[in-house]
Amino acid sequence: MTTTVVSQPPDAPPAHAPVSSIMSARRRRRRTPVTWVRGGGLSTLILGLPLLVIFGLFSWFPIVRATVMSVQTTNLVTAPVYVGLDNFTAVLADPLLGTAVTNTLYFALLALVFGYPAPLVVAVLMSEVRRGKGVFSALAYLPVVVPPVVAVLLWKVFYDASPDGVFNTIVGWVGLGPFPWLQDPSWAMPSLVLEATWAAAGGTIIIYLAALTGVAPELYDAAEVDGAGVWRKVWHVTLPQLRGILFITLILQVIGTAQVFLEPYLFTNGGPANSTTTIMLMIYNYAFQFGDYGKATALSLMLAAVLAVLSTVYFKATSSWSK
Amino acid sequence: MTSSRRTLALTLVGALTLSALAACSSSDDEAAEGDTAATDEAVTIQVAMDEGLEQGAIDAFNERIEQFESEHENITVEAQEYNWVGTTFTADLAGGTLPDVFTVPFTDGRGLIERQQIADVSEQIAELPYAGDFSETVASAGQDADGKQWLVPIAAYGQGLHYNRALFEEAGLDPDAPPTTWDGIQEAARTISEKTGQAGYAEMTTSNTGGWILTTLVYSLGGRAESVDGETTTATINTPEYTEALEMLRSMRWEDDSMGSNFNHDWGTSHADFAAGKIGMFISGGGDYGNLVTQNAMPEADYGVTVLPLEGSDPAVLGGGTLAAVNAKATPAEQAAAVEWIDFYYMEKLTDEDAAVADAQVTADQGQPVGAPVLPVFDKATYDESQEWIADYVNVPLEQFAPYSDNIYDQPLAAEPPVATQDLYAALDPVVQAVLTDEDADIDQLLSDAETNIQGIIDAS
Known part of the structure; x- marks a missing residue:
């Protein structure tokens, strides 16, 4: 038996390579600028160019610029000076950082304990309403429509700590108060969380209401047949059915609360006695009170790194659910 | 996206970023280059x-x-x-x-x-x-x-003590004879608070104003915030004068309850509340009459201002x-x-x-105030001469400024802390806030911590 030697070009895949590899190699070999243009590459690029330019200018460029500024001493007027990691070490050595981190975590905790379940409770109650559900939905969503700054300034008036303040008058009707609301270090943060919960709950309620419509009525019917009351139906049917959406809103809330700025800035400017100074407020003060953009961007990057970890958790969790 | 397209896109983005950086740099450099x-x-x-x-x-x-x-x-x-x-x-x-x-x-x-x-x-x-x-x-x-x-x-x-003449009268105090000592101010604040239900005395506390006004108090008691010796600047915060000023505030807040219920005042809110008749007395720049009357609609007849009492050794009025x-x-x-x-x-x-x-x-x-007393930029004689030039146009109630204008030119004026002024004031904001919102605030500890913090800021600057 003779052996036939088939000559192969030097870059050809070995004869025993899988078919898909061979096809892939042929595709690579055939690609030229002409084929790329004919394949629609140029038109894709032209169509995508505005997006790339806008993203580049308004999203990626600031990120690059912030990263550069974090290793500089700069006030954006005089020439920047490279300082290595000095800004990071200075921020980490700032005695206020620990307070800001603690306050941010405290805000997140309070929002989690009180602000997180509240929309769920309201949504479940509203889902049980037979008539006028639209009115309740509109009322629940109304705070979201109010511009955040207006809402905070309104609540600031309500939080008047004098006995004839709005909230103190209301609690006075039941023999409580007057409370110091924003005027006491131990009261200030819970007061901020209360307003933030009111302001944000509407959006979450709508999400929960939409999710609740997806829960099969047969499950409740079966539970009722088994003798379950309202609480057992919520615990054994509603919550398991909403598990996915609950986890997503949880992650989003944690990320959102880590970036809390509006409330401490407008209500108390971080006071009294730094009791509401958060990380974002610290970043703001570095940049716009003291003009130290190096420290501001250094702390921003550190916060971004922490949030990136949280986001990774979020993506991993959601990708496993989608499978 | 295939690898070649990805490479192309990344190259494009890189070029875009670099060009944007270059564009930004060139605009920054224009002013720096200058010309003769x-x-x-x-x-x-x-x-x-x-x-x-x-x-x-x-x-x-x-x-x-x-x-x-x-x-x-x-x-x-x-x-x-x-x-x-x-x-x-x-x-x-x-x-x-x-x-x-x-x-x-x-x-x-x-x-x-x-x-x-x-x-x-x-x-x-x-x-x-x-x-x-x-x-x-x-x-x-x-x-x-x-x-x-x-x-x-x-x-x-120069910093002054603004007071509401209407509240003074309502409290039974003589608006033409405002207090001339810190004890007198505390007593007047207590009386106003008791008789009118409004804050007898209010203090700014946020956006660096807390440190600013506290330092004003300290200057009037003979203290200073910084000591400069050649090229060395030392923070002088943990001092008897700062302690005395804070103890006075604590006494007014917690013993007399004469400071109202808002301890988050900044410059704007303090002026708005004062103009609205919610504050009997507060400290701010002596030239704030225009803002109070024109922007905050304070009735002209209600306005009064006097000098700060100077007590202790080497006291001075903080200038602005x-x-x-x-x-x-x-x-x-x-x-x-x-x-x-x-x-x-x-x-x-x-x-x-x-x-x-x-x-x-x-x-x-334009209906704007003319002739409100201020401090001379040059010397008193030049200032007096300029006031004579415009005498026909003066439209402010000068007699209500008398407690201030009759005395301010005789008081020693001191400049603000020379190094890291705003940072120093910012570091003192929480100290004032703590004293006014926490009855058990440890003043010595607060001042000790603030001094360490401020010295670090001074050294860094």
């Missing part, structure tokens, strides 16, 4: 004009611009609305959106110089005919450590005022033109009768 422009080079400058002026005032401002341009044919002046606002100033400065000539409070002068965020026009200022005549204390707010005048002081005041600055991004030719404008617009009315009268007339026509 002659002063007769054709140049256009933007100058600050108060925001929210009525048309008559705008017309008057434009008329001044025309006068200036007729005297300086090579200079074109464009008005740009501007008011110094603490929350936006730093961003405007960094963003390059400030006019070529703008104004800042005394508290910001040293910091801007230290960080070189304004143009060094000290050589041009030194050539002005009155450059050597500035009051020493006033001039220091716009000088660097070597005494070079980077900014021009255009107005000055307004400085005119030139944008660091202005070219040398624009800088020269900017100093010409400062001389023409801000300073001439202080030294020239015709300019003073014209300015007073326009101001009075």
